[in-house]
Amino acid sequence: MKIGMIGEGAIGQYVTEKLGSQGLGPHVMLVRRTRGEAPGDEPVLRVTKVSDLPDDIDLMVDCAGHAALVEHGAAILRRGIDLVSVSVGALSDPELERDLAAAARAGGGQLHLASGAIGALDCLQAARVGGLTDVTYTGRKPPEGWLGSPAEDRIDLTNLRSAEMHFDGTARQAARDYPKNANVAAAVAIAGMGFDLTKVRLIADPDVTANIHEIQASGSFGSFTFRIEGKPLPENPRSSALAAMSVIAAIERRHAAIIT
Numbered sequence: 001m002k003i004g005m006i007g008e009g010a011i012g013q014y015v016t017e018k019l020g021s022q023g024l025g026p027h028v029m030l031v032r033r034t035r036g037e038a039p040g041d042e043p044v045l046r047v048t049k050v051s052d053l054p055d056d057i058d059l060m061v062d063c064a065g066h067a068a069l070v071e072h073g074a075a076i077l078r079r080g081i082d083l084v085s086v087s088v089g090a091l092s093d094p095e096l097e098r099d100l101a102a103a104a105r106a107g108g109g110q111l112h113l114a115s116g117a118i119g120a121l122d123c124l125q126a127a128r129v130g131g132l133t134d135v136t137y138t139g140r141k142p143p144e145g146w147l148g149s150p151a152e153d154r155i156d157l158t159n160l161r162s163a164e165m166h167f168d169g170t171a172r173q174a175a176r177d178y179p180k181n182a183n184v185a186a187a188v189a190i191a192g193m194g195f196d197l198t199k200v201r202l203i204a205d206p207d208v209t210a211n212i213h214e215i216q217a218s219g220s221f222g223s224f225t226f227r228i229e230g231k232p233l234p235e236n237p238r239s240s241a242l243a244a245m246s247v248i249a250a251i252e253r254r255h256a257a258i259i260t
C-alpha cells in the first residue's frame with residue numbers, strides 16, 4: 001500500500017513516524033508550498049496539487065485540518081484515491097459534505113473519518129438504529145488547549161481561576177466556530193443524532209491537565225456515558241495523542257482480515 005500525507009504538524013508528525021516505522025512510507029507529501037528544493041534533494045516527494053500525486057498512491061491521509069479537506073478532499077476522491085481524515089468538523093458545511101460524497105461516487109474513492117480523540121462512536125451508531133432521544137457532548141481542556149479559538153474572546157483564558165463554559169449550542173455551530181477543537185463534536189454528531197440535534201458544551205478548566213471528552217446518550221437502547229482523559233500531544237496542547245493514534249488504527253483496519 002502506497003500512502004500520501006497531508007499535514008506536518010503535531011498529528012502529521014506522529015502519523016508519519018509511525019508509518020515510517022511500519023515500512024509504509026509515506027511516499028508523498030501534499031503541501032501548501034514546496035521548499036524550493038531541487039528534484040532528488042528530498043527523500044519524500046513533495047507536491048502542491050492532487051493532480052501531481054503519483055498514479056500508484058492508494059491512500060491519502062489528511063492530518064492538516066479543515067482547510068486541507070476543503071482544498072483537496074474532493075479532488076482526491078474523484079481520482080479514485082481513498083482518504084482518511086481527521087478534519088471531521090469540516091463536514092458541518094452541507095455543501096462540502098455533498099461535494100465530497102459526489103466526488104467519492106464519481107471517482108470511486110472512499111472518505112474514512114478517523115475516530116479521532118473520542119471513542120464510543122460504534123455504540124452511538126448502533127444506538128441510532130433504534131432511535132436516539134438525547135446526545136450531549138462535553139469537551140473540557142486546560143486553558144492553553146483553547147488558545148486560538150473563540151474562547152479567547154469569550155473568557156479570560158490567561159487568568160482563569162475556575163472552569164468556565166465558553167460554548168453551549170449545537171454540534172454544527174461548534175464545528176464551524178472551533179475548527180481546531182470541535183472535530184470530536186462533529187464525530188459524535190455524525191455517528192449519532194446529526195449536527196443540529198447534538199448538544200455541545202465546551203469548557204476551559206485550569207484544574208485539568210488532560211483533554212477530557214464526555215458523551216451522554218440515551219434512546220430506545222437505554223443510556224450510556226463515555227468519558228476519556230486524553231493526553232495532549234507535546235507539540236500541540238489542542239490535539240490529543242489519541243487522535244493521531246486513531247489515524248494509524250484506521251489505516252491498519254484497511255488491511256485487516258477480521259475487522260472490529
Ligand SMILES: NC(=O)C1=CN([C@@H]2O[C@H](COP(=O)(O)OP(=O)(O)OC[C@H]3O[C@@H](n4cnc5c(N)ncnc54)[C@H](O)[C@@H]3O)[C@@H](O)[C@H]2O)C=CC1
Binds near residue numbers: 068116181
Ligand atoms: N478528529 C479529531 O479528534 C481531531 C482533529 N483535529 C484536526 O486535526 C488538525 C491538525 O491537528 P494538529 O496536527 O494538531 O495541528 P497543527 O497545527 O500542529 O498542524 C497542522 C498542519 O497542517 C498543515 N496544513 C494546514 N493547512 C494545509 C493545507 N491546506 N494543505 C496542506 N497542509 C496544510 C500545516 O502546515 C501544519 O503542518 C486540527 O486543525 C484539527 O482540525 C485535531 C485534533 C483532534
Ligand SMILES: O=C([O-])CC(=O)C(=O)O
Binds near residue numbers: 179180239240241243
Ligand atoms: O484532540 C482533541 O482532544 C479534540 C480536538 O482538538 C478536536 O475535537 O478537534
